[in-house]
Amino acid sequence: MIVSTDAIVLHAMKYGDTSKIVTLYTRKYGKLKVIAKGVRTAKNKVGASLEPMTISSVVFYKKQNRELSLLSKCEIALPLKNIFAVEDKLAAGLAVIELLSMTMHDEHEDEQLYCSVVETLCEIDRAQNNPVNVFIAFIMNFIHRIGLSLTLDRCVHCGTAIEATAGHARFQLSEGTIVCAACAATSAQSGMPLSMGSLKSMRYVTRVPLAQSTELTFSVTARDEVLEVLQAFMRYHIAGMRTLRSLSMLCR
Ligand SMILES: [Zn+2]
The missing domain is CATH 1.20.1440.120 (Recombination protein O, C-terminal domain)
Incomplete structure (x- = not known):
């Protein structure tokens, strides 16, 4: 199921060479973890939206009974200056x-x-x-x-x-x-x-x-x-x- 919601980034850690595992507190689903593939490459622009405390709009692929959802889109929703x-x-x-x-x-x-x-x-x-x-x-x-x-x-x-x-x-x-x-x-x-x-x-x-x-x-x-x-x-x-x-x- 593809879902879209707003989220506050709680925690992010490096995973493999280019990815991150990110813990989000989401508006619709509470706390959950997503894997953000390829976000640590130079070309990728979503990095800042996955920093802790950032309020972002996220889209991810959510599978029943899976601990990790696959993040497909993320952008800053409400910039904190x-x-x-x-x-x-x-x-x-x-x-x-x-x-x-x-x-x-x-x-x-x-x-x-x-x-x-x-x-x-x-x-x-x-x-x-x-x-x-x-x-x-x-x-x-x-x-x-x-x-x-x-x-x-x-x-x-x-x-x-x-x-x-x-x-x-x-x-x-x-x-x-x-x-x-x-x-x-x-x-x-x-x-x-x-x-x-x-x-x-x-x-x-x-x-x-x-x-x-x-x-x-x-x-x-x-x-x-x-x-x-x-x-x-x-x-x-x-x-x-x-x-x-x-x-x-x-x-x-
Ligand atoms: Zn008293």
């Missing part, structure tokens, strides 16, 4: 596709998630400031989409609004909930420490439209704390989830 040139944008964009590579099952179609990934990459590409905020908003939305939940507004123990409390709260990985500093001090509450600034920032980026999320400047400490807590939560709940290597490129 800045994401490859700015370090924090590159780290945020690569972290999005690294997360998808790790957590998506093959051929699990989810058009809404596909659209959310495209929107995220485009927003990172055009962000004037703080592109990593777009990634943080994406992770928090992703957590919700895969059926996990985060409750960040009230202490799960005493019910007090977190805004009204002081000190470091504690984030509980098993439940995705917050324990205020007072409750954490008086009972044996475990969990990761989370500053009030980090908590407020997490809530801000999910409340506002994606483009507006970049208007908030986190301190590097708060940004790293948020990224660490969210990754630890995903590692706790999602099989196969590991620390995102792309984030080690972030400017400190």
Whole structure:
């Protein structure tokens, strides 16, 4: 069956002398692998459309129960102009596709998630400031989409609004909930420490439209704390989830 769809390139590796095996996250079929024959020859023009993070239109020959589909056509559908040139944008964009590579099952179609990934990459590409905020908003939305939940507004123990409390709260990985500093001090509450600034920032980026999320400047400490807590939560709940290597490129 010949199929045509849009796709985000997740990963590409050399195969033989002239070909590549490319992992795509497609709009219609979810994650799948294609073999792109002859794309590494000098005459071939499709190479750039198979670079990781590129949003491309693809046509391929799909056979039932075959792990690899044969790519017949590929071109850039939505050019990203800045994401490859700015370090924090590159780290945020690569972290999005690294997360998808790790957590998506093959051929699990989810058009809404596909659209959310495209929107995220485009927003990172055009962000004037703080592109990593777009990634943080994406992770928090992703957590919700895969059926996990985060409750960040009230202490799960005493019910007090977190805004009204002081000190470091504690984030509980098993439940995705917050324990205020007072409750954490008086009972044996475990969990990761989370500053009030980090908590407020997490809530801000999910409340506002994606483009507006970049208007908030986190301190590097708060940004790293948020990224660490969210990754630890995903590692706790999602099989196969590991620390995102792309984030080690972030400017400190
Ligand atoms: Zn409390």
